[in-house]
Amino acid sequence: MTQDRPTPSAPAAPELTIVESRVYRGGNVWSYSPAVHLVVDLGILEEYPTDLLDGFTDRLLELLPGITSHTCSRGVKGGFVERLREGTWLGHVTEHVALQLQQEAGHDQRRGKTRGVKGQPGRYNVIYGYTDEGVGVAAGKLAVRLVNHLVQAEDGFDFAAELDTFLRRAERTAFGPSTTAILEEAVSRDIPFIRLNTGSLVQLGQGVHAQRIRATMTSKTGALAVDIAGDKDLTTKLLGSAGLPVPKQETVRGPNDAVAAANRVGYPVVVKPLDGNHGRGVCLDLQSDDEVREAFAIAREESRRGNVIVESFITGKDYRCLIVGGRMQAIAERVPAHVIGDGEHTVAELVDITNADPRRGVGHEKVLTRIKVDDAAVALVREQGSGMDDVPPQGTMVKLALTGNMSTGGISVDRTFDAHPDNVEIAEEAARMVGLDVAGIDFICPDIASPVRETGGAICEVNAAPGFRMHTHPTIGEPQFIAKPVVDLLFPPGTTARVPIVAVTGTNGKTTTSRMIAHIMKGVGRKVGMTSTDGIVVDERLVFKADASGPKSARMVLQNPRVDFAVMEVARGGILREGLGYDRNDVAVVTNIAPDHLGLRGIDTVEQLADVKAVIVEAVPRTGHAVLNADDPLVRRMRRRCSGSIVWFTMSPPGSAVRELVDDHCRRGGSAVVLEPSDKGDMIVIRQGRRAMQLAWTHLLPSTFGGTAMFNVANAMAAAGAAFAVGTGLHEIRQGLRTFSTSYYLSPGRMNQVNVNNVDVIVDYCHNAPGMKVLGDFVERYAAAKAGAVDHGRVSRLGVIATAGDRRDEDMRELGAIAAQHFDVLVVREDERLRGRRRGETAAIVAEGAKAAMAEGARARVVEVDTDELSAVRHVMARANPGDIVVVCVDQHGVVMNELETMTKQAQPGTHTADSVADPDLDPTTLSAEAQVSGEERTDQDLAEQSDEQTASAQATGSQVQSARP
Structure with missing residues (x-):
């Protein structure tokens, strides 16, 4: 990170502040891995790189000497110190301090970057990795305080005390040694994990393959076995009945x-x-x-x-035998907490020296536990003829506990390969008798190398969820890699721990494409978990109703034990807020990139928006696929970010530049989904290398409305490409697309078609200008196809439109202008959530764009504002005549569909005649040629009065729900 050398205009002051903080829990725009993102403001310190701050570097290295090992951009140890000496900015320093603080807590984190915020001098994006998100955020906050303190000493700031508090917090939230050992083994096998609570409850694997652990207790550990092990009397009786040595x-x-x-x-x-x-x-x-x-x-x-x-009381040494899956995996000799006299220090001083070992901590947080001096310890020392203030002779062992438990400060000696086979057999039989998959068998005997039946000794205890640290980190001897058999028990070699994940993003069409993919995979017997803007669907059941296109929803799907295939709709907001909710996706589908959500969260251009959505492409592994829209230049560029294979889909005709690119890709062995025109219609074709496989005629797919909804043709091609990429057969893909319709049950809120009193009503979620353009093109084609079916040969088009309040004013106006090109009557409503706008403000801006387009000759003749969604629907239905097309762009699609169903139930067949035309202005039998071109000007009061009358008329007329097929 370099920039021009500043000229200080004022004395340095501790003005470094955190403006914003965010935690990414998966791949994100900054990193492939989870990261903490701080936006910091340097204030006057923007003018002070480190070489202009006297003594700053030396004081920093004195407090955190571990920073000397940071390589930074130099690639060698000490590289960051060189940067400090040469002069680097304090945002960059904050990144390295946050990383080093986590290193002090035992979290091996080395990834980080610092970049200036575009257009905001003095502000920086500080990004660094984390192991525990709470510790990561706390590290960033303490790093900022420390940097400010080094600039100008803060009264009452004691870094040593603050660091100790930070480390204690890290200990409280960290996994214990046993859980850590299992997770490290899982990660080495590419088994993902999700922490389910603040303790040691962890899910390994995803969906139907998931297993859970709590410390060393697993999903396969029987509750009855745990109860038996917890009842020492019952355990002893069971073991004794099997002829095993017990006291x-x-x-x-x-x-x-x-x-x-x-x-x-x-x-x-x-x-x-x-x-x-x-x-x-x-x-x-x-x-x-x-x-x-x-x-x-x-x-x-x-x-x-x-x-x-x-x-x-059985005399002898204390041994812990670890049994996993019925087989002995490790044996440790446990030595009670003690100190060894040196002839110089008292017993109390020797305890303090022993506890100063960095391997010792509180409880189970570290590989050894600090020795606790309590009344029992003092009494035991006294029994040995000493006091806590006495100096024991050199080499004299003074016990501070009778039991060899690690939790009381004991140490361990590895004896795995010293055990006699008879003793191993006894321990394995004990675990089988109790029924534990992971068991700790406690032996008391003179020597584990000799058979206990001959030398004397017994099993004094059987433990469920035994600790691993005495085996993984013995005080004396070689560590044993005992996590391997535990993970083998949960995931036998050759089994998978992951479910296939298909991630879908884009500006428009991602929800429908996700639903199509899920429908195809349901047809081949998969239990599909899907996230979308409508909620979480598991095996075609809505289990959570909300906007579920973010990372939290993704994790909910991957935690569901029924899911064996996941389809994730990934929205821009979720990526920017928390990143992806998983580490990688097998298939990434990008439908298109168009101007939407610009001006939010620092995304001001479509190129920046494309960078955000490309995150799912970057999350594709080498064995995966990216299904990309070759017709979109911004999507085409994403191919360079994909580690896996590319599957193109394109509607460009043969001979075009885009088609040439796709054809060349296929000639080199690649795959694509293309549209082949013919005199019979357009055929969707899957190409793989030189093979060309016909899939379906577009006009025969219900979702395309006879081939007129070209955007759904593109969505179907994207879905076909994704299904083909995960190995689905051609017949299954074809069957899935042929049976997927835009009915409310399969695709709620997306191109749902209802017939109300011979008025064709289409309910859709369209909410931005690019979506309105393709929806308008569909209306043109659909109206033209329908015009021949009515006597007067003309079909009027009425629309209810809206957009979200957090869009830019120019985007709102553009939406209204495009809609005015395709509809005769527009009713502008507003969403229930205003997103920072005043009631009526958003609708007014959209209407302004529509009226401006009308002044330039657009099709629309009437533009009205009715901010309430249901009122707007009733209003537009009152204006519609038989044979007309009404398009309702919805916010609450369930409420709107219920209202349309209510109109259907109130219908009286045969009551709608020429005398009860809802809107005379649009009655094709009375509409003059001049009115068709220019429309008529009417006052707001006239429109309001007529609207009331028409609404009442509409509620008295008949309607009928029809199939979604046009």
């Missing part, structure tokens, strides 16, 4: 019962909670009745149900 044991509920049991079992004994874990409440080597009474109170405190076990 003598009794369950008690009172201190006197415990003493009686201890006498029956025989001293020394162990007292522990029936359903405890992590060694809490376990008291060992009890020699007297008084000790048993004291131990009972400690054990009952840790018992959830109040039951306590008294069992015989």
Whole structure:
């Protein structure tokens, strides 16, 4: 990141601020991976690169020495320090500090970039990767504070204390060592994962292939087995009944019962909670009745149900055997928390020295746990003849806990390859008896290398969800890669963890194309999960009703256990807001790029819009495909961003420049979907290399309205290309397109056709100028085809139009102007959500564009404003005559369709005659040639009064719902 050297106009001041922050949870416009995006404003610091800030670099390196390893753009360690010395801007510094703070928390993140905000000097886009999004955002905030502090010291700012708070937060939200080990193994196998809560509940895989883990408990872990393992008394009885070595044991509920049991079992004994874990409440080597009474109170405190076990004390070393899928995978010898005397330091000082080991943390966050000095530890030290302030002789071991649990500060020694085969067999049999897929079998015996049946020893416990860190990070010995058999258990070699994902984007047509693809795949037996602007649909059932074209909706689909094929409608807003909701898509479909949503979120040109939508193309792997519209220049350029194969679709005729490009692509072995004209009509053809496979006549596809809806022809070609790319057969694709209609049940809100009292009503979502242009072209063709079917040979066209309030004024005017070219009467309404506009403002601007076009000779003769959607529908229906075409561009399509259905139910067959014409101005039997050309001027009051009368008339007339096929 370089720019011209500034000339300071004022003293440096800590003015670096975060203007906006965003978290991308998948591929995005800045990165292929999840990232944090900060927009920062440098203020006066824009004039101060780092070489003009005295001592800044040295102070930064003193506080965060790890930055010396950053390569930056130089590609070698120390590259970023060179940039600091030469002079770089503080937005760039913020990026590297945020990355280093995450490194301090153990999150290995190295990806980042900083770019200036176009047209806004002093503002920068700071983008950097993250492992945990909460930690990533916190790192950015602390980085800004630190940079400001280094510019000018902030009163009360203690970086060491702030860093400690930051690290503690990272520890709270981080995965534990066991979960981390499994996830690292999954990622190495290209198995995606989704964190389902703030703890350790994680989904591995997608859809129907998904498996879940919570720490080391898996989807295959039986609840009954976990219950058995949690009941130590029952576990011991089961193992004993199988002839496995177990200690003598009794369950008690009172201190006197415990003493009686201890006498029956025989001293020394162990007292522990029936359903405890992590060694809490376990008291060992009890020699007297008084000790048993004291131990009972400690054990009952840790018992959830109040039951306590008294069992015989088995002498020997503590071993943990890890069994996965019935096979022994690792064995660790657990050594209780202790310190070794050096002849110089007290026991308390030795504990502090031991806890200073960076491998030790709180709880299970790190590979070792800090030793906790409590009353029990002090008493144990005293029993060994020392006090906490005594200096033990060099080499003397002072125990601070009796049990070897890692959670109490113990260490581990790997003994995986030392175990005797008989002991391995005993441990495996114990796991099978309890029924656990992943089990921790605790052995107490003199030496695991000798058979316990001969040397003495027993299984003292069976654990569900055993910790992995003693095996993956042993204090002494070689680490064991035990996550591999766990992942093998969930995803046996050769099985898949992913469902095919088809992502669809574009300015117009993406919803219909998505529905067509889903319909085709449903026909081949797939359980399709689909996101769209209408909601989430799983296996043709609407499970969530909302605008679901963003990343959160994508994750909801991938979490659904029924889904084995995903179709994602991907909108511009979702990409800019959070990125994609997944790491990659097998097929990317881009329908077209046209001016829409410009002026929002920094997207001011169609080229920038194309860059946003190209994200799904960049998310295609080498084995995937991008289905691109060759007729759109901006879409054509996306081929350079695709790592996989290209499938073109084009409606350009043979001999055109675009068709030549596609033909050349096919000659080189590529695939395409083309339109072949003939005297019988247009044929959709799939080409692969030199093969040409006829798919369907366009006029025979219900969604094309007899071939007149050319935009749906293009959508059908895109859907065919996507289905072909995922390996669907030609017959299945053809059948899917032939059975897909624009009925409300298959395609709600997209070209739904209803006949109301012989008025042809088409309900569509069209809301922008490019969409209105293709919709208008359809109206022209459809009206021309229909004109021959009416006696008077003329079909009037009426439209209800609208656009969203967050569009630019010029885009709104253009929508009105284009609509005026194709309709005789326009009624302009507004959406329920005004998106920052005043009521009536958006409609007025659209009407302004339409009237300007009328003044220049456009077709429209009447333009009215009725901001309420239902009122506008009633108004336009009151104006319509039999044989007319009404196009309603909807916001709430369900409400509008219900209103049209209500009109249908109120219909009285045969009551609509020449004497009850709804709109005399449009009655072809009375409309003069002059009026057809210019229309008549009427006052708003006249229109309002007539509208009331016509609405009442329309509600009294008959109507009838017909098939969506024209």
